[in-house]
Amino acid sequence: MKYTLGIIGAGKIGEAILAGALAKGLYTPKEVILSVRSELHRQDLERKYGIVATLDNKAVAENSPVILLAVKPKSIVEVLNSISGHLKPGTLLISTAAGVPIDLIEPCVPSFVGVVRTMPNLAVSVGEGMTALSRGRNVSDEGMSLTEGLFGAVGGVVTLDETHMDAVTGLSGSGPAYIYIVIESLADGGVKMGLPRDVAIHLAAQTVLGAAKTVLMTGEHPAKLKDQVTTPAGVTIDGILELEEGGLRVALIKAVVKATERSRQLLHK
Numbered sequence: 001m002k003y004t005l006g007i008i009g010a011g012k013i014g015e016a017i018l019a020g021a022l023a024k025g026l027y028t029p030k031e032v033i034l035s036v037r038s039e040l041h042r043q044d045l046e047r048k049y050g051i052v053a054t055l056d057n058k059a060v061a062e063n064s065p066v067i068l069l070a071v072k073p074k075s076i077v078e079v080l081n082s083i084s085g086h087l088k089p090g091t092l093l094i095s096t097a098a099g100v101p102i103d104l105i106e107p108c109v110p111s112f113v114g115v116v117r118t119m120p121n122l123a124v125s126v127g128e129g130m131t132a133l134s135r136g137r138n139v140s141d142e143g144m145s146l147t148e149g150l151f152g153a154v155g156g157v158v159t160l161d162e163t164h165m166d167a168v169t170g171l172s173g174s175g176p177a178y179i180y181i182v183i184e185s186l187a188d189g190g191v192k193m194g195l196p197r198d199v200a201i202h203l204a205a206q207t208v209l210g211a212a213k214t215v216l217m218t219g220e221h222p223a224k225l226k227d228q229v230t231t232p233a234g235v236t237i238d239g240i241l242e243l244e245e246g247g248l249r250v251a252l253i254k255a256v257v258k259a260t261e262r263s264r265q266l267l268h269k
Contacts, residue, residue, distance in 0.1 A: 001088065004031035006064025008057050008079060010045055013096050014070030016125040020154035022049060023127075035060045061086035066094070066146065073097045073266050080108035087113050092143045094150070096120055098169050099266030102136045102162055114139035116147045119168045120154070122176050129155030130172040134162035170260030178255055183208055 005027050007014050018034065021027050029050035035057045036042050042053040054060070060067060061083035071079050076097045087093075089112040095105055096118050105115050115136035123129040131151040135144055144159070151157045160168065183204045190200030215222055230236045243249070 001065055002063040003033040003052070004064070004066065005033075006060035006067040007032065007034040007070060008060050008067060008083070009070035009072075010034055010036050010041065010053075011070060011072075012122060012125055013120055014068065015045070016129070017068060017070070017096075017120070017150065017154055018049060018051070020124065020127060021150055022051075024153040026149060026153055033060050033063055057083050058086045061091075062088070065090060066092045068150070069093060069095045069097065071097060073100050076100050076105070077108060080105065084109050090114075092116065092139065092146065094118060094147055098173060099166065099263045101165075102134060106136060106138075111138065114143050116143065117162060117165060118147070118151065119165055119173050120151060121173050124151075124154035127154050130175075131155060131157050132165060132168040132172070133157060133159045134165055135159065166263040167256075167260045169263040170256045170258070173263075174255070174259040178252060179208060 005021065007018055010018065014034075018032065022029060022032070032049075032051040034045060034051055034053045035055065036045065036053060037055065039055065042055060045051065045053045057079060065088070067087075069076065069079065076095065087110055089110075091113045093105070093109060093113050094116045098119060100117070102115050102117050105117070106113075109115070116139055117134040117136070118131055120129050120131040124131070129151070131154075133144070133147055133151070148157050148159070183201070186204035186207070187197070187200040190203060191197055195203070211225075214220075214225055218225070226240075230240065
């Protein structure tokens with residue numbers, strides 16, 4: 001085949017994974033072919049990354065042993081039907097379509113195609129994403145290792161049984177939006193108390209980043225780390241009391257539950 005990696009769709013997720021893979025040296029620009037829907041976008045991507053970009057999904061299918069399918073859930077069956085007859089034996093197909101199960105994808109492609117379902121989040125665009133992977137029937141250990149490396153170039157990776165993927169969508173897939181609201185709210189509190197807006201946002205964002213990194217690097221339970229900040233009769237416990245009275249904890253739990261339920265309904269819209 002002409003290329004090592006093919007990408008169908010270059011929205012925020014598809015382009016972020018492309019950029020991460022190139023930056024980490026997993027692929028060279030000459031090894032990548034990508035398909036998009038508009039000529040303007042095609043030209044922009046070729047200029048920006050030095051890769052081959054096309055308007056023809058079939059060209060990607062015919063010339064790539066590994067295909068990242070980064071299209072919207074409502075488009076995936078149409079795209080799969082259009083490329084199915086052009087896939088070669090041993091092809092690895094990696095889907096980022098939220099809410100689309102493997103048992104919907106596999107019947108649309110030949111049995112010699114291995115399918116991996118993934119759920120990345122927006123933070124892949126800054127190299128700090130979180131992606132969950134689920135393995136289809138025909139995926140080799142080498143295929144899983146390759147997929148882990150591809151998404152590892154743009155953040156953390158975890159492999160899970162597919163039954164957990166809707167919950168992943170509700171938690172880490174939608175989670176950045178919840179945290180942006182938390183950051184905005186913390187910053188608003190700082191502004192209320194007299195801080196300049198830009199300083200308040202910087203303080204809030206770095207605080208969230210630092211807290212998250214502490215959880216990941218120490219391996220400690222968040223509750224234990226919270227207790228380390230919360231001194232007896234100190235200022236933090238008063239703030240926590242307000243959060244509990246305001247229902248922040250329950251609201252975040254319910255947000256994950258509701259988003260998970262919505263993920264299960266995406267294909268039925």
